[in-house]
Amino acid sequence: MTVASRFSQLTRRLLLAGAAAMFVSLPAYAQETLKLGLVAAMSGQSAKSGEAIVRGLSIAIDEINAKGGVLGKKVELVVRDDESNPAKGVVAARELVQREKVAGLFGGLDTPVSMAIVPFANQSKVPFMGVWAAGTPITRNGAAENYVFRVSAVDVLVDKALLAYAIKKYDAKKPGMILINNSWGESNEVGLKAALAEKNMNYVGIEKFQDADVDVVPQLTRLKEAGADVLFMVANVAPSSQVVKSLDRMGWDVPIVSHWGPAGGRFSELAGPSGAKVHFIQTYSFAGKLSPKGETVLAALKKKYPEIKTLADVTPAVGIANAYDAMNLMTLAIAKAGSTEGPKVREAFYAIDKYDGLIKTYDKPFTPQNHDALTSEDYIFTHFKEGQILPLTN
């Protein structure tokens, strides 16, 4: 036996021993993770939103774990599908807290699902972080001890921003509303009416439509006859594109100022060229000149998800960006609390001083009175151009 072959035999044994040791130690290591849960739509029409949230959270987790994790443990994400169904969302949240023992929960796109989880989170004293659903009462839920935080838009603030934009950009005097017929539409009807009242303005009409409506011409014709000079639109991608197509058919060229529904999918394709006329609100865009943080996150996304090739694939950007910052704020709070106990983490959220995030630099993002990290200052207006969401200069 030559020296070389004996040496290679030795290294092989060492490697085998090492591999065996790793196998033995893996289960022990797995118990040492800090689990955080996500309840979001991973299937159905809003599935793209769930995918974006998972991507944003995962990029943040990779960075956090590369720096040694939180409280000396690696962070692990446990994902459950709510199928956009509030009842399934609550069951999933309960399972994550009681069986998986997650230290905190993240929520998805659907306001009705988040609204259903809120009471459970507050009762079981588990921090619940919203990253998308914008329904006002999610964070402003009136609980004495509120465990719900959010890094996302808030309808009541969005509605003010929509009105301000419509006045500034289009000199709107007689706005009309075209809203999806569900609790999200309701939430914004209330918000838009309040925003208008604040400015002593009136609306010419409020029209509702359904997800499956092929033709919105009858509703839009009513708004046109009432003399609307700007339309406020609140609906997800597919119904929003039906509004645009119906406007095309009527030959009515009216400015549309929209909530962020169109951002959730292939709006350009569905709505056709006129889709570019819809100006909608976002919290973040990966287009244009990015901050160093933006560059880092974009590069990490491209590396981890090879199917992301162009900026058109980084959709919906809000889901990714909100989730990324939310994960960082959640782990910061847990680290500050030095514990995963809900009440301590809740207090620690208020103690977060400064966090240099993707969307902005957060300065005391949470107080006992304010559980929303983003304000109306953080909103930007964008539109679709050739499949990409591009910022508009206000």
Added chain:
Amino acid sequence: MLLISAIVSGLAVGSMYGLIALGFHVTYVVSNTVNFSQGSSMMLGAVLGYTFAVTLGWPLPLAAAMALALCALFGLVVERALVRPFAERGSNAWLMATVAGGIVLDNVVLFTFGKEPRAFPSVMGQTRVEIFGTGVYVLQLIIPVVGIAITLLLRYAFAHTRTGKALLAVVQNKDAARLMGINVRAAIALSFAISTALAGLAGLLIAPLFSVHSDMGTLFGIKAFAVAILGGISSASGVMLAGLLYGLIEATVTAFAGSTYTQIVAFTIVIVALAVMPNGILGRAATKKV
């Protein structure tokens, strides 16, 4: 202006309901059963059409023909697997089995076709013409024409062709039909193939005006069933007429009373209409011979 635009919208959407409802009619008159996955069959037509014409880039006529053929094949599968095993035992479980079949298909499409709604490009769905000062897509004018043509074709086939008469003979007395040399199983299977192909055609026609996704058919299927009952499920003309009327009611209620009231008014009218005319608009009372 408001009225004309409502009439055009209503007739186009109404004839979609009518086409899918004709599918309920065809299987009902042949076998006294219906396929509750009609909404999913409609979705299948649109999804397959999209896959062949857009993803694979086939010429549109070929893509449409292939999509319809596969929809018909789906109808055969539904009949063989979800209806026949129950109906031949005299059980009504085909009712639930076809609902379940539709849900399975929706979810299979969700995973294979994808989660995002897609746009079905079509020249006819983008070319706009003005009629009495109202903008209309050419496709919206074609859809009612196709719907009415198919109704007339079905009426003619059932009344004047050998196959049509044979199909109708099956429902009256299966044993007698069999003794007369009619292949009863084949006749029922054929009625299911026709029914899903009609739904598939509705899907192909509506796709350019709507978007293509896995649950696009659900609400259409429900409304189409209401339309079938309203029209009197045993009459093809009644079913198409009910479809057009239902579409018109929806559009005019929305235009004049506001969209909040659309579903309330439309379905209330269905209930009242059925109370007044229990057999539907043109349906005949089913006489039970003892």
